[in-house]
């Protein structure tokens with residue numbers, strides 16, 4: 001198999017702990033499954049910002065474009081406004097590479113307790129498909145009378161027919177590929193957002209007509225939030241706008257135990273640019289540097305990366321090793337009820353991979 005080149009962006013906070021952990025897992029599985037990888041690590045993020053006044057250098061996108069895929073840790077620093085860090089690093093990559101499908105699976109693994117009672121392992125198994133390049137994240141707007149008492153801020157959402165159609169089609173195709181409940185739920189707030197989200201709802205109905213084998217429902221985001229808690233097992237694929245998908249995927253992560261377990265793929269389904277893989281969680285400055293972060297969300301994101309690059313058995317081996325560590329229950333970080341460190345959990349995944357290879 002071709003040697004794939006991976007760009008590593010640990011970024012900020014616990015990103016610097018979980019990306020090295022996932023790299024070790026990728027290296028081990030590359031060796032045992034004969035799917036060679038090379039890595040190039042970039043020290044971009046908030047520390048780079050303190051030195052250079054920008055989160056990434058001018059040629060960052062050109063350099064990242066040379067890779068087959070990117071693994072990112074987290075962005076966010078307590079001493080830099082969040083809109084600077086996010087708009088300086090993660091969002092420009094998503095936009096420049098047109099990574100329009102943000103795929104965020106949530107699965108209740110054996111050995112992990114949901115905060116909701118009565119759910120068996122595997123009973124919650126959903127994927128939030130988040131539109132990733134437009135919507136509420138379009139970053140269009142401005143200030144009038146900036147910093148004056150009469151200040152006005154305008155922030156515009158952008159919904160294009162093409163943007164809605166491609167992400168909704170992606171969600172239907174995913175429901176077919178997953179072949180589980182064959183359901184797609186579309187989330188908007190079109191009673192209050194009477195243009196962009198009305199367009200989204202209309203496109204959803206049009207696309208749904210091409211997929212008669214898939215059951216659909218259309219929910220307002222407030223009802224969706226309630227139903228993620230009330231009937232999480234009923235969901236399969238959930239397609240939502242950029243902001244709603246971001247919020248709901250924190251909810252799907254927590255009902256399946258911890259945001260520390262949640263992986264995410266930012267995909268260019270046409271494969272013209274490298275796709276980017278990351279944990280759903282942020283930089284967690286409260287625990288950064290203490291060796292306490294759960295590396296499993298990033299390790300599962302690394303498995304999605306391997307799968308995307310065609311190394312399906314290597315990806316399955318990583319996911320299986322994670323399942324074994326969780327089911328064993330003896331080496332878990334605090335967010336999932338244990339006392340183990342990032343290094344301990346990474347070691348347990350490496351050992352499970354070793355065993356699986358014997």
Ligand code: GGG
Nearest residue numbers: 073074075278279280281282
């Ligand atoms: N794992 C990347 C990260 O730091 N995510 C936190 C975050 O706030 N992301 C914003 C977003 O995905 O829109």
